[in-house]
Amino acid sequence: MSYNSAILLIAAPLLMAFLSFILGIFNKRIPAILLVLTLSFNFYFSTYLLTLVSSKGVLVSVISGFEPPFGINLVLTYFSLLLLSLIYLIILSASVVFVSKKTDENTVKVATLLFLFTAAASGLLLTGDIFNMFVFFEIFAVANISLISLKKNKTSLKGSFKYLLLSSIGSAFLLFGIGMIYGTLGTLNIAEIGLRFYELSPLTGAFIFIMFLGAILSETETFPFNFWITDSYKGARNFVNILLGSASSVAALYIFFRLFFTIIGYPINNRYEFLISMDARLIIALISAISVIVSEIGALSSKSVKRILAFSSASQMGMILFAFSISDFNSFSAALTLIFNLSLSKAILFLSSHEIMKGAKEKNIESFTGGLGRNPVFSALFIFGSLSMVGFPLTLGFYGKISLVASAVSASGYFSILVFVILLASAAELFYYFRLMHKLFVSEQNHTEKTKMNWFYAASGSLLLAVMIILALMPKFTERIVSSAAGDMMDKTTYIERVLKAEDLK
Amino acid sequence: MIDNRLIYVMSLLLFLVGLYGVLTRKNILKMLVAVSIMETAANIFLIGLGYISNSSAPILSESLKQVNLLGSNISDPLPHSLVLTAIVIGVGTTALGIAIAVRLYSHYRTLNINKMGDKDEL
Numbered sequence: 001m002s003y004n005s006a007i008l009l010i011a012a013p014l015l016m017a018f019l020s021f022i023l024g025i026f027n028k029r030i031p032a033i034l035l036v037l038t039l040s041f042n043f044y045f046s047t048y049l050l051t052l053v054s055s056k057g058v059l060v061s062v063i064s065g066f067e068p069p070f071g072i073n074l075v076l077t078y079f080s081l082l083l084l085s086l087i088y089l090i091i092l093s094a095s096v097v098f099v100s101k102k103t104d105e106n107t108v109k110v111a112t113l114l115f116l117f118t119a120a121a122s123g124l125l126l127t128g129d130i131f132n133m134f135v136f137f138e139i140f141a142v143a144n145i146s147l148i149s150l151k152k153n154k155t156s157l158k159g160s161f162k163y164l165l166l167s168s169i170g171s172a173f174l175l176f177g178i179g180m181i182y183g184t185l186g187t188l189n190i191a192e193i194g195l196r197f198y199e200l201s202p203l204t205g206a207f208i209f210i211m212f213l214g215a216i217l218s219e220t221e222t223f224p225f226n227f228w229i230t231d232s233y234k235g236a237r238n239f240v241n242i243l244l245g246s247a248s249s250v251a252a253l254y255i256f257f258r259l260f261f262t263i264i265g266y267p268i269n270n271r272y273e274f275l276i277s278m279d280a281r282l283i284i285a286l287i288s289a290i291s292v293i294v295s296e297i298g299a300l301s302s303k304s305v306k307r308i309l310a311f312s313s314a315s316q317m318g319m320i321l322f323a324f325s326i327s328d329f330n331s332f333s334a335a336l337t338l339i340f341n342l343s344l345s346k347a348i349l350f351l352s353s354h355e356i357m358k359g360a361k362e363k364n365i366e367s368f369t370g371g372l373g374r375n376p377v378f379s380a381l382f383i384f385g386s387l388s389m390v391g392f393p394l395t396l397g398f399y400g401k402i403s404l405v406a407s408a409v410s411a412s413g414y415f416s417i418l419v420f421v422i423l424l425a426s427a428a429e430l431f432y433y434f435r436l437m438h439k440l441f442v443s444e445q446n447h448t449e450k451t452k453m454n455w456f457y458a459a460s461g462s463l464l465l466a467v468m469i470i471l472a473l474m475p476k477f478t479e480r481i482v483s484s485a486a487g488d489m490m491d492k493t494t495y496i497e498r499v500l501k502a503e504d505l506k
Numbered sequence: 507m508i509d510n511r512l513i514y515v516m517s518l519l520l521f522l523v524g525l526y527g528v529l530t531r532k533n534i535l536k537m538l539v540a541v542s543i544m545e546t547a548a549n550i551f552l553i554g555l556g557y558i559s560n561s562s563a564p565i566l567s568e569s570l571k572q573v574n575l576l577g578s579n580i581s582d583p584l585p586h587s588l589v590l591t592a593i594v595i596g597v598g599t600t601a602l603g604i605a606i607a608v609r610l611y612s613h614y615r616t617l618n619i620n621k622m623g624d625k626d627e628l
Binding site for chain 2: 131134135138141142145146149152153157160161164165167168169171172175176180182183260315465
């Protein structure tokens, strides 16, 4: 298989989404098995492409003979394929959790939605066309909304309605921004837009910046939308939480990077000076710092475990956006390590907390009491996930946070002040994670009978844990991956050259 | 003859009307209508981009056998196809939103989002 078959990463799940409906009539188990098989194939193929890209550089898969900038093309970069492999790993572990449930009339529908989710995530990360990105953005949102509303109870419906409103507002903003770009530059190819963005007048540039900011803030769970998003987590089923907290966040961060770095390119020369001198980076850094603080306060005051984890996820997203706003090599490495840490440990936390709270009437902090006695395996998983989340030494979160601080301090001006605020807020994170861990060790008076072990959950959790341990205990290996990806992120010129094959630009 | 700038300004105003509606309405159906207004505004903006004054429809007729983009006065067909896609997506999400609104009504017996709060929110 060559890199030109990269379209299979999108086409295979889409085909299976249709097939699973037909085959589901005969046996409801078939879609579930197909799901695991397709995701394993996608994961394998994306890692194969990743090795190919690491030796050959950025590759462009031309579709139906239309060479860029015409037509829709897939652009394979080290960064996008790395995140895609991570997303497939998360969806795979979430689908193993989903497969463990008894089959009912919903199984086929949920499998179809998960296929759609996979196809949309692949399309979002691979496409080189901005309108195509909008279309996948919408498919992604529809899959997310439907998955959140699966429980059909009050909280899940309310959560999915809020998510729908947010994503619709976001997509309207994105569409308006895309229209502005097409109207002024006459192209939809991301590389060409990135190349010619400087031709726009500052006012048009600022308009597009605001439109994209409106679109992306809702997707990345940043302030002021983080309060709305947490409702979606609370009402959703367990495997949907894993998808929302990990896979969706990674996809949203990728869109942020493409829109603000590849297209607008804020680190190079984009200062929008109108009434007051404004730096695009400062705006994003400020929003992310506020988002971190507000999310941590929200997490501290929450009683529901899912809501605490959701707020913590929002605050981590704020930290990653802050790292993106510094935008040098070290901060990108920090952001990537934090993305790995967020997606893997958040999935472990959602998975294990569900098992620990099993059987409890109210799913709040109190239901964690005596967790270690009832469910030692998942309590251990939860403790490991929490330690990595707060940045305990020798975990992935530690490497991420320490390099974020180092890069922020070495960056000039306001970043070194804002990183102090972010550190202060992440100290709050320590408090509520240790509060949860403490509850696990408190022994219960009434009953200490062990909960029945769910092997599918254990398999899914240990898969994620194994990846985390490998990444944490082999820092050289992790550093190699992360620095290749960060180098790829920084090198906007090669991206544009390879896509447009513009020899005369060199 | 229509000035394109008028279309741009009007669509931006319509977009802001929709945004205001989403942020201030309490009725969930009205919120969905406001979101639709935002999407329509973006679509009108896109259509406006393709419009060229005194141009004809981009249909390959006898007079346009040889397409000469600089000489012939046809409107840009690409925004039309983009808008078509955007409209289909918009209808899909609106339908999904209304389906959720119906379910919400059957649970709460009200469409007011403020009355859907549960006391143990946090």
